[in-house]
Structure formats: C-alpha cells, structure tokens
Amino acid sequence: MKIGLDAMGGDFAPVEACKGIRAYLQAATTPANAVVYAIGIAEQLEPLLADLPKDRCIIVNATEVVGMHEHPTKALKEKPNSSISIGFGMLAKGMIDAFISAGNTGMMLVGAAMIIKPLPGVMRPSIPSLVPFQNGSIGLLLDVGINADCKPEMLDQFAVLGSNYAEHILKVKSPRVGLLNIGEEEGKGNLLAKSTYPVLQANTHINFIGNIEGRDVLANKADVIICDGFTGNIILKLCESIYDIFHTQRHIQDEYLNHFNYETYGGTPVLGINKTVIVGHGISNENAFNKMLDQAYTIASSDMIAQLNGKFATVAE
Amino acid sequence: MKIGLDAMGGDFAPVEACKGIRAYLQAATTPANAVVYAIGIAEQLEPLLADLPKDRCIIVNATEVVGMHEHPTKALKEKPNSSISIGFGMLAKGMIDAFISAGNTGMMLVGAAMIIKPLPGVMRPSIPSLVPFQNGSIGLLLDVGINADCKPEMLDQFAVLGSNYAEHILKVKSPRVGLLNIGEEEGKGNLLAKSTYPVLQANTHINFIGNIEGRDVLANKADVIICDGFTGNIILKLCESIYDIFHTQRHIQDEYLNHFNYETYGGTPVLGINKTVIVGHGISNENAFNKMLDQAYTIASSDMIAQLNGKFATVAE
Numbered sequence: 001m002k003i004g005l006d007a008m009g010g011d012f013a014p015v016e017a018c019k020g021i022r023a024y025l026q027a028a029t030t031p032a033n034a035v036v037y038a039i040g041i042a043e044q045l046e047p048l049l050a051d052l053p054k055d056r057c058i059i060v061n062a063t064e065v066v067g068m069h070e071h072p073t074k075a076l077k078e079k080p081n082s083s084i085s086i087g088f089g090m091l092a093k094g095m096i097d098a099f100i101s102a103g104n105t106g107m108m109l110v111g112a113a114m115i116i117k118p119l120p121g122v123m124r125p126s127i128p129s130l131v132p133f134q135n136g137s138i139g140l141l142l143d144v145g146i147n148a149d150c151k152p153e154m155l156d157q158f159a160v161l162g163s164n165y166a167e168h169i170l171k172v173k174s175p176r177v178g179l180l181n182i183g184e185e186e187g188k189g190n191l192l193a194k195s196t197y198p199v200l201q202a203n204t205h206i207n208f209i210g211n212i213e214g215r216d217v218l219a220n221k222a223d224v225i226i227c228d229g230f231t232g233n234i235i236l237k238l239c240e241s242i243y244d245i246f247h248t249q250r251h252i253q254d255e256y257l258n259h260f261n262y263e264t265y266g267g268t269p270v271l272g273i274n275k276t277v278i279v280g281h282g283i284s285n286e287n288a289f290n291k292m293l294d295q296a297y298t299i300a301s302s303d304m305i306a307q308l309n310g311k312f313a314t315v316a317e
Numbered sequence: 318m319k320i321g322l323d324a325m326g327g328d329f330a331p332v333e334a335c336k337g338i339r340a341y342l343q344a345a346t347t348p349a350n351a352v353v354y355a356i357g358i359a360e361q362l363e364p365l366l367a368d369l370p371k372d373r374c375i376i377v378n379a380t381e382v383v384g385m386h387e388h389p390t391k392a393l394k395e396k397p398n399s400s401i402s403i404g405f406g407m408l409a410k411g412m413i414d415a416f417i418s419a420g421n422t423g424m425m426l427v428g429a430a431m432i433i434k435p436l437p438g439v440m441r442p443s444i445p446s447l448v449p450f451q452n453g454s455i456g457l458l459l460d461v462g463i464n465a466d467c468k469p470e471m472l473d474q475f476a477v478l479g480s481n482y483a484e485h486i487l488k489v490k491s492p493r494v495g496l497l498n499i500g501e502e503e504g505k506g507n508l509l510a511k512s513t514y515p516v517l518q519a520n521t522h523i524n525f526i527g528n529i530e531g532r533d534v535l536a537n538k539a540d541v542i543i544c545d546g547f548t549g550n551i552i553l554k555l556c557e558s559i560y561d562i563f564h565t566q567r568h569i570q571d572e573y574l575n576h577f578n579y580e581t582y583g584g585t586p587v588l589g590i591n592k593t594v595i596v597g598h599g600i601s602n603e604n605a606f607n608k609m610l611d612q613a614y615t616i617a618s619s620d621m622i623a624q625l626n627g628k629f630a631t632v633a634e
Binding site: 120148182191204215218228230234235242245 | 546
C-alpha cells in the first residue's frame with residue numbers, strides 16, 4: 001500500500017508532516033506493507049526523515065512550492081513540479097494508492113476533480129466532515145464546502161456517497177440518512193430541502209429517515225447528514241470555533257469536547273472520485289498527519305470506491 | 318407602558334408565566350409605569366396573581382386555548398377568544414404597547430404579519446437571535462427561521478432591521494454588519510451570498526464590513542450577522558444543543574457557556590412590523606418571562622420602530 005503525502009503542505013510543513021510520517025511508520029498498529037512517499041523539496045526532507053527505513057519512506061523531489069492562497073487551476077497548470085501536482089500525477093498513474101495534502105485546499109479539490117475524475121455518473125465530488133456524536137460514535141455531514149449551490153439530485157448523490165463511506169469506513173450497518181432541515185415534518189424547509197425530501201425517499205440505495213434539525217446534528221439521530229455546501233461549511237467552522245473557544249481559550253477539559261478537535265479525525269476524504277484523496281487542515285500537526293496516513297490506508301485498502309459502481313445513473317453517450 | 322402577556326402560552330404556562338409577571342413587577346429595576354396585562358383563562362390566573370397590585374397587573378379573560386401545534390392561520394381565524402388573538406387585537410387597537418407570547422410560534426408570526434402589519438416597504442418581517450460574543454457583548458443573527466428562502470433584497474432589509482435593533486436596543490453605535498458566508502473575500506459563497514454582497518455594500522443606511530465565516534459568528538467580528546432563515550435556524554438550534562449538551566448534560570460550569578442559555582435573553586422580537594411583539598421559547602420559565610417583559614418595555618419605550626421610517630423604499634401606489 002503506497003501512500004503519497006505532500007510534505008510541503010500546511011502551515012507547519014515540512015516539519016510536522018515529517019514528524020507525522022515518523023509517528024505513523026513507527027506505530028505498532030501500522031500495517032507492515034504501508035509505504036509512505038514523502039513528496040517535497042528533497043534537501044529539506046532528507047534530514048527530517050533520514051532515520052526512517054528507506055523501503056518504508058521514499059522521498060520524491062518536488063522543486064516547486066504552491067502557496068496557500070495561489071489560484072488553484074493556475075497553480076496546477078503552471079507549477080507541474082509542485083508537490084501537489086506531482087502527487088496527483090503519481091496517483092493518476094497508479095504509482096501510489098492514495099494522496100494526502102494539507103496544502104492549498106482549492107488546488108486539492110480541483111486536482112481531485114480534474115486529474116483523478118469523478119466516478120461515472122457522479123455530478124460533483126463532495127467533501128464531508130466527520131461529526132462526533134454525544135454517545136461516542138461518529139457520523140458524517142456533507143457537503144461541507146465544495147458545492148455552495150446544490151440541486152436535489154446532488155444532495156441525493158451525497159447521500160449515497162456518505163452512506164457508502166459510513167458503511168465501509170465507519171463500519172455502520174445500513175447508515176441512517178437525515179436531511180438537514182428547519183423542521184421535522186415533510187414539507188418543511190427551503191425550496192431545496194422540500195424538493196430533496198421526495199428524491200431521498202425514493203432512493204433505494206439509502207436508508208432515509210427524514211428531516212433532522214440543527215439541534216440533532218450532534219445527537220446521533222442520523223449517521224449521514226445531508227446538506228448543501230454553504231450550510232455545511234458554516235456548521236463545520238462554527239463547530240471548530242466552539243472547540244477553539246471552550247477548549248483552547250477557556251481551558252475546559254471535557255472528553256466529548258475533545259472530539260471536536262480536527263486532529264482526532266485527521267483529514268477530509270474527497271468522495272465521489274475514483275481514487276483515495278485526503279485533504280488536510282491547514283494547521284495540521286504531527287498527530288493530524290499521522291491520522292491522515294492511517295485514514296488513507298484504511299480507505300485505499302477498503303471496498304469503498306468499488307462498491308459505488310452502479311450506484312449512479314449514467315447518461316448514455 | 319402597557320405590556321400584554323399571553324399567560325397561557327408555553328409548555329409551563331400559566332404557572333411560570335405568572336411567576337415571571339410577579340418577578341418582573343417586584344423587581345426594583347422595573348419602571349413604576351410598567352403595567353402588565355395577563356391574558357388567559359381568568360379563573361386559572363386569578364389565584365396565581367391575587368397578591369399583585371390590581372393597577373399593575375390586570376387580568377384579561379381569554380376563554381379559548383391554542384395548542385402548540387395547531388395550524389396558525391386557522392387558529393387565528395377560528396379562535397378569536399384565544400389569548401393570542403385577544404393580545405394581537407389589543408395591540409392593534411393601541412390598548413397595549415407590546416405583546417408577548419411563548420405559545421404557538423407560527424400563530425405569533427402570522428398574527429404579527431397579518432394583524433400588526435409590516436412597516437411600509439418591508440418585504441418580510443424577520444426574527445433575529447441574540448448572539449453571545451466571547452468578549453461578553455451581544456450581537457444579532459438574522460433571519461433565524463421565518464424566511465427559509467431569501468432574495469438579496471430581503472437580506473438587505475434584514476441588515477437595516479438588525480442594525481436598527483442593535484443601535485437602539487443593544488446600544489451599539491454604528492453596528493458592523495457582516496454577511497454570513499463561506500469565505501472572506503467578495504465573490505465567495507452561494508448565489509444568494511454573491512448577489513447580496515454588492516447590495517449590502519451599496520446600502521448607505523448600514524455599516525457593512527463584508528463577509529464573515531462560521532468561525533466568526535461568536536467572535537464579535539460583526540454586530541449584525543445576516544443570513545437566510547434556513548441557515549440561521551440551523552445555527553440557532555445547533556447552538557442551543559451546544560448549551561444543552563455541555564451545560565445541562567455534561568454539567569460544565571462556564572460563564573460564557575451560560576450565555577448560550579435562551580433564558581438570558583428572554584425572547585425574540587419580531588422585526589419589521591409597526592408594534593412591539595416578542596415571541597418566547599416554548600420552554601420559557603419564570604426567568605424567561607421576566608426577561609421578556611423587561612425586553613418588551615425597553616423596545617416599546619425606545620425609538621426603534623420610529624427610526625425605521627423612510628429606511629425602506631416604498632413602491633408608489
């Protein structure tokens with residue numbers, strides 16, 4: 001299992017990225033066949049990774065660096081030797097089985113859609129956020145930002161993508177799908193929610209349980225919570241701020257509050273594409289990189305993507 | 318100053334409503350000219366309010382009761398002797414200066430729009446939620462639920478209504494208006510946010526500071542945070558669940574967390590109509606009713622509604 005990691009991506013790269021690689025490869029639970037390809041400026045990475053076995057950690061030299069705020073499509077075209085461009089190239093060619101970066105998020109998403117390509121029939125890839133439930137289990141909220149404006153058919157596909165992730169990665173049997181809405185009854189909501197409800201209800205590939213409200217997001221009422229990327233992104237960032245305020249600033253020690261820490265989950269997989277791509281938080285540290293490597297291994301070695309075959313109606317050419 | 322209160326509205330009425338009236342009238346800070354009209358089934362209210370001075374607490378008999386889940390428009394038509402119908406009738410006729418209810422929310426909103434009427438030029442009334450900022454100050458998020466689907470012109474009016482409330486009730490000078498969005502730069506967001514940005518920017522009645530993200534909602538970046546009612550309602554209910562989880566269930570004692578308790582603020586004013594109407598939470602208790610009476614007095618005795626004159630373009634008839 002070959003996992004590519006952009007060692008230059010993120011605010012604390014390459015140091016934290018390299019620490020994460022070390023932590024991952026030295027962990028007793030890491031499978032013996034896991035090999036990490038650290039992609040970045042070789043002369044910076046070599047001293048940081050010198051002590052790791054050469055057959056488990058392979059440095060791939062990338063001479064260009066992409067800033068966090070560079071234009072995604074432009075950077076992808078004009079910097080073919082950046083760590084992100086090289087990573088996607090290797091992934092597309094099958095030289096690696098998964099690719100991780102905490103760098104320029106826009107470039108990661110454009111790369112995932114343009115170089116790796118959506119699965120047949122998928123209208124738009126989606127990124128979910130893992131949601132820590134009060135009872136300790138974990139659910140999924142999607143979309144959280146790629147798709148600001150959605151159609152019912154897109155939300156319907158997110159429901160399939162989210163259910164598939166919940167089933168194969170979170171190991172939830174017949175995941176409950178809830179439509180995020182402002183009322184419980186059918187017929188409530190904005191135009192999008194009202195027209196999505198019957199579409200989800202008619203979808204035989206998912207276990208749709210109806211609407212869920214803002215107060216139910218953390219309550220383990222649905223394993224997969226579906227919304228447009230505008231709403232999802234605002235929820236995600238609000239929850240991140242809740243952790244920041246109560247844990248980091250107000251020093252509250254609470255086990256459940258700790259589950260709001262992004263580090264706990266590593267990164268965000270891009271769903272609906274035919275390879276494993278993980279997008280990390282810009283502030284990713286050793287622990288987050290370690291978790292992302294673990295997450296990438298789990299996804300790439302799972303049946304998740306294969307099981308999506310035939311789940312989306314494809315338009316005859 | 319005559320304040321009408323639906324003493325039958327809310328899960329714990331009439332007992333908690335009457336306790337709230339007592340607490341309010343007995344508080345040293347309550348102005349001497351405040352008179353409460355307790356509207357409800359007189360024989361239930363009399364024993365609960367017997368000890369209060371008859372010139373400060375006047376019982377208005379209402380023989381019908383509206384359930385929390387009755388159809389708003391139907392109940393308003395078919396139950397003219399319910400406490401909500403009587404309250405709106407008294408408010409419309411100028412017999413009271415403000416009306417408060419923690420009963421059927423839909424009926425309160427329909428009554429506010431149908432019986433009290435929007436101010437000239439106002440497309441849709443709006444309900445805001447008070448937002449506790451980390452620094453102890455308070456802001457406003459609107460809309461939080463009446464208007465699930467919005468146009469840029471509606472969000473623009475919410476900005477004026479919210480600024481007006483912030484200025485005259487929260488006493489914020491030149492309140493900063495932020496557009497809730499998924500990125501800071503102009504041009505980010507869904508179609509609604511993208512087309513609302515230039516409209517807010519062109520509005521000379523407000524102090525527009527640009528986009529703010531989900532992580533900034535609690536950060537005191539904007540005094541008035543503008544969004545559609547779908548997004549706002551989900552944020553409001555999510556924040557209520559945060560309080561419920563961490564305070565009520567996990568027993569975390571934290572001063573800032575306590576600010577998330579709905580009781581702290583009383584109720585929600587209906588903005589954009591020509592009278593003072595406060596909608597209470599269904600679970601309102603003594604403290605919440607007390608706060609709502611105080612809030613109603615403040616709003617009704619302020620310049621808030623008068624200052625809105627001329628702020629909205631009216632279509633020539």
